Amino acid sequence: MKLYDWLEEQPFTLSMSSGFFSFFAHAGMLAALVDQGLKPAKLTGSSAGALVGGCYASGCSIDELKTQLFALQRDDFWDPGLGLGLLKGGLFRGQIRNICKVPNVEECPIPFRVSAFNLETWDTDVIDQGCLTHAIAASCAFPFLFQPVALNGARYLDGGIKDRPGLQGTQPGERILYHHIGSKSPWRRKNSPALQIPQAENMQAITIDGLPRVGPNKLHHGVAAFDYAYDQAGELLQKMITTNNYG
Numbered sequence: 001m002k003l004y005d006w007l008e009e010q011p012f013t014l015s016m017s018s019g020f021f022s023f024f025a026h027a028g029m030l031a032a033l034v035d036q037g038l039k040p041a042k043l044t045g046s047s048a049g050a051l052v053g054g055c056y057a058s059g060c061s062i063d064e065l066k067t068q069l070f071a072l073q074r075d076d077f078w079d080p081g082l083g084l085g086l087l088k089g090g091l092f093r094g095q096i097r098n099i100c101k102v103p104n105v106e107e108c109p110i111p112f113r114v115s116a117f118n119l120e121t122w123d124t125d126v127i128d129q130g131c132l133t134h135a136i137a138a139s140c141a142f143p144f145l146f147q148p149v150a151l152n153g154a155r156y157l158d159g160g161i162k163d164r165p166g167l168q169g170t171q172p173g174e175r176i177l178y179h180h181i182g183s184k185s186p187w188r189r190k191n192s193p194a195l196q197i198p199q200a201e202n203m204q205a206i207t208i209d210g211l212p213r214v215g216p217n218k219l220h221h222g223v224a225a226f227d228y229a230y231d232q233a234g235e236l237l238q239k240m241i242t243t244n245n246y247g
Helices: 003-009 023-035 048-057 062-071 090-099 132-139 219-236
Strands: 013-016 042-046 112-118 123-127 149-151 154-157 176-180 203-207
Touching: 003 203, 013 023, 013 048, 023 048, 023 062, 023 176, 023 219, 042 048, 048 062, 048 090, 048 112, 048 132, 062 090, 062 219, 090 132, 112 132, 123 132, 132 149, 132 154
Parallel strands: 013 042, 013 176, 042 112, 176 203
Antiparallel strands: 112 123, 112 154, 149 154
């Protein structure tokens, strides 16, 4: 059976990992799915995965998301200020608000669950209600780059701190397609569990190697990352699944 056939067979959840500025790659992969008629029944994610998943779940089309990402400039989100992080995050939240089609997580046309790191409990919360803009921004609040985000009475940082795959928003029995972004972060240990592709029953995992490196000063690589992920995902959909977890 091809991966495409497995996904077409029954409704599936799309879970997308954190990965700094890998939202271009996530968007390219999602575009490949949608163009082949494979629309997720639910989305979960951390950080970059939460950004793409939340925007799409809110009703934003792939074309709209692509247009917004391709037009993104550093000045659109760069707002330094005093606090526990270089950037205040107000401009970034404004960008999210302009893309998303509904104000709250629970109003998304496609169910959406976002992982974020709770600074009070020092653990991951799965956010399923409240302000969608703040939920996505909280999950994307990369330590030392963005200041913590207040939501539902707590303060949050990047969901990838303890739930890099963004899978905590899934439930037992769900059919899951997991998109894994390989990390090149120097602060993660080489054999860190966070870098490993998780194994789970009824889950297929894909990872795309060789993605162009994108960052605050390399946003011009974003189009290439999107296109590369789109092409590679299209090829992976036609691969035969030989084990329970494909990657």
